[in-house]
Amino acid sequence: MTDQPDLFTTAGKIADLRARYQEAVLDAEAVAQQKQHAKGKGTARERIELLVDPGSFVELDEYVRHRTTAFGMDRSRPYGDSVVTGVGTIHGRTVAVYAQDFSTFGGSLGEVAGDKIIKVMEFAMRSGIPIVGMLDSGGARIQEGVVALGKYGEIFRLNTAASGVIPQISIIMGPAAGGAVYSPALTDFVVMVDKTSQMFVTGPDVIKTVTGEDVGMEELGGAHTHNTRSGVAHYLAEDEDDAIDYVRTLLGFLPDNNMSEIPAYEAGFEFETTDADRALNTVIPDSPNQPYDIHDVIRRIVDSEEFLEVQPLFAPNIVIGFGRIEGRSVGIIANQPSQMAGTLNIEAGEKASRFVRFCDAFSIPIVTLVDVPGYLPGTDQEWTGVIRRGAKLLYAYAEATVPLVTVILRKAYGGAYIVMGSKQLGADINLAWPTAEIAVMGGQGAVNILYRGEIKKAEEAGEDVAAVRQRLANEYTYNVASPFLAAERGELDGIIEPAQTRVSIAKALRALRGKRAAMPPKKHGNIPL
Structure with missing residues (x-):
């Protein structure tokens, strides 16, 4: 039997603290490592240590214990409960963090675990620092009933209050089921780990019982599903x-809060035209129907060709992500001609609109690269709400007050031209390449309407109808869709060589650093959700 410390002496109190720390942190971590490593997964504390700078993590509330007595819970009251919370630094900047501990009660959320998360979220909001949550939980703690559910409600309310105030990032590192999925859904970015993370409201067993549908956990709510099909991740x-690593890189592009300046780094920006700039002069194919990869353009306009793409697997017909221009963070939105010809559809519109609103909330300038032939036609799009859901992107751009710079590379047709950061929606600087085509519709479509009689005459005369159609389409493009016509009317602020794009955008953003814009007083708008 070991000697008990004399708790009425200073030395005894310090010894007692050390013993409790041994139990609460060191012994608990050893048990957690044994359980988690057997599954090929890290522990909550290991994950935090990988996220933050070495030695910077300060844990909070490691000595709290649950107070539940139901179902024999009073016989197991581990320190810290099922979540580790605290603050640390990433690249020297302070962040708040919590990581659910699956080795303790399956990471389930009860009253005390919920209070710990709420406390660190409130701390992050008061301090104006980002918060990162690492989720690995079986859901609400059944033994605690409505109290556990109530804590989810409080967390959701705080997620909503923090939205647009501090960056919120969720990393799904295990299961997140039932109500637990809605906290990450309310955060700004969700990262999922392949083959080990799942998110779903109702699990496979419930689905089979209610609907008879047989679906596996990975297919239902695995990382691949939510990155490619649902757009949740x-x-x-x-x-x-x-x-x-992705989250650490992402935070390097983001300000601490909505009142902070965006991160700025010494970039050594080159204002002279470079070989990489000149390569843009050959990016656009001569054929208007030939695709190209928009990443080839993006890499040549951002510093050091560094571009952090967001949602690369979902709605790939539009590309969004972060880069730096002249050392300062920018959000980039670009149509992708190599996917579905760059058309806009429901998924692309929703993907881009949320990104616009995030950038606007945190004063990150937006650069839009346009090559869009229009909206994707079809009954599926119409019946699933392309009108209402497509209006979200219109709303997001029209509402944005950050610097907006748009460059039209090639096609800009119809309503899709308007929605992609047009002058009419409030963009500050609108430029175009000489390859741009701006019109109600493309040449081939216009020929069918405007030159129907001439096409019929050519058929009757036995002429080469395809050649006639192409000639008329070319005439339409030159006479109606030329960017110089738009420039004459002031719809464009300039027409530039592709090689001038990087420097032109940098100069535009520099001129807009002092932009001030205000919306009419109101409680909030009614975005078409």
Whole structure:
């Protein structure tokens, strides 16, 4: 039997503290490592240590214990309960963090675990620092009933209050089921780990019982599903290390809060035209129907060709992500001609609109690269709400007050031209390449309407109808869709060589750093959700 410390002496109190710390942190971590490593997963504290700068983490509330007595819970009251919370630094900047501990009560959320998360969220909001949550939980703690459910409600309310105030990032590192899925859904970015993370409201067993549908857990709510089909997730990580690296990189582009300046780094910006700039002069194919990869353009306009893409696997016909221009963060939105010809559809509109609103909330300038032939036609799009859901992107751009710079690379047809950061929606600087085509519709479509009689005459005369159609389409493009016509009317602020794009955008953003814009007083708008 070991000697008990004399709790009425200073030395005894310090010894008691050390013993409790041994139990609360060191012994608990050893048990957690044994359980988690057997599954090929890290512990809550290991994950946090990978996320934050070495030695910077300060844990909070490691000595709290649950107070539940139901179902024999009073016989197991581990320190810290099922979540580790605290603050640390990433690249020297303070962040708040919490990580659910699946080795304790399956990471379930009860009253005390909920209070710990709420406390660190409130701390992050008061301090104006980002918060990162690492989720690995079986859901609400059944033994605690309505109290556990109530804590989810409080967390959701805080997620909503923090939205647009501090960056919120969720990393799904295990299961997140039932009500637990809605907290990450309310955050700004969701990262999922391939093959080890799942999110769903109702699990496979319930679905089979109610509907008879037989679906596996990965197919229903795995990382691949939510990155490619539902759009819930923003990045598919190969493993936990990859997920954490992505979040560390992402935070480097973001301000601490909505009142902070965006991060700025010494970039050594080159204002002279470079070989990489000149390569843009050959990006656009001569054929208007030939695709190209928009990433080739993006990499040549951002510093050091560094571009952090967001949701690369969902709605790939539009590309969104972060880069730096002249050392300062920018959000980039670009149509992708190599996917569905760059058309806009419901998924692309929703993907881009949420990104616009995030950038606007945190004063991150937006650069829009346009090559869009129009909206994707079809009954599926119409019946699933392309009018209402497509209006979200219109709303987001029209509402944005951050610097907006738009460059039209090639096609800009119909309503899709308007929605992609047009002058009419409030963009500050609108430029175009000489390859741009701006019109109600493309040449081939216009020929069918405007030159129907001439086409009929050509058929009757036995002429080469295809050649006639092409000639008329070319005439339409030159006479109606030329960017110089738009420039004459002031719809464009300039027409530039592709090689001038990087420098032109940098100069535009520099001129807009002092932009001030205000919306009419109101409680909030009614975005078409």
